[in-house]
Amino acid sequence: MSDDALRHKWDTRYRDQTVDETRAARVLTDNLHLLPAQGRALDLACGLGAHACLLARAGLTVEAWDLSPVAIATLATHAEHEGLPIQAQVRDALAAPPPPDSYDVIVVVHFLERTLAPALVAALRPGGLLFYQTFAGVGPGPGNPAYRLARGEILHLFAELTPVVYREEHDIGDGSRGLRGEALLVAQRP
Ligand SMILES: C[S@@+](CC[C@H](N)C(=O)[O-])C[C@H]1O[C@@H](n2cnc3c(N)ncnc32)[C@H](O)[C@@H]1O
Numbered sequence: 001m002s003d004d005a006l007r008h009k010w011d012t013r014y015r016d017q018t019v020d021e022t023r024a025a026r027v028l029t030d031n032l033h034l035l036p037a038q039g040r041a042l043d044l045a046c047g048l049g050a051h052a053c054l055l056a057r058a059g060l061t062v063e064a065w066d067l068s069p070v071a072i073a074t075l076a077t078h079a080e081h082e083g084l085p086i087q088a089q090v091r092d093a094l095a096a097p098p099p100p101d102s103y104d105v106i107v108v109v110h111f112l113e114r115t116l117a118p119a120l121v122a123a124l125r126p127g128g129l130l131f132y133q134t135f136a137g138v139g140p141g142p143g144n145p146a147y148r149l150a151r152g153e154i155l156h157l158f159a160e161l162t163p164v165v166y167r168e169e170h171d172i173g174d175g176s177r178g179l180r181g182e183a184l185l186v187a188q189r190p
Helices: 003-014 050-057 069-082 114-123 153-157
Strands: 040-044 061-066 086-090 103-109 124-135 162-167 182-188
Touching: 003 069, 040 050, 050 061, 050 069, 050 086, 050 103, 061 069, 069 086, 103 114, 114 124, 153 162, 153 182
Parallel strands: 040 061, 040 103, 061 086, 103 124
Antiparallel strands: 124 182, 162 182
């Protein structure tokens, strides 16, 4: 899919939506206590920016990047209304990845671009934390395996980081309970 087609697809999806901060992913909501009291954070491929809002409410100075101008405009309006320190930016994270040694916290949810992993690791400051959650194995979400992690893959992608929280339940036990079809990782740059 071309960049224009991708942008159009996401713009169309976001056009009638508002920011819903309650829809943040568990990698962040279950682990808010791990955030530093202050610092610089990035919500990459932020969509409407629920995670950016939680980071800002936790006291961090936040950048939020997404390809979709519609999503970024909606987030910017919400942040201004709520008085949240979020710099929302239309930015293609592949064309312009985050610069090295720049962030205390990076959050990526439901966006998988494997080639970006080394840049994400490098973009953390020493001691910085990556919060990553996306689709894995089988389950709801994209059917294309390119957009789903293989079992354990998240640990390999970010092997240079020290795992702090890792959850991936695969098909173990009662599949009607727990966090299924997704993997999550909180990991720290040494
Ligand atoms: C499934 S949504 C997830 C949005 C958000 N992280 C969330 O959890 O609600 C995937 C997002 O990735 C964005 N995206 C896709 N490719 C991108 C790229 N190269 N750079 C920045 N954002 C991108 C899309 O515009 C879309 O908002």
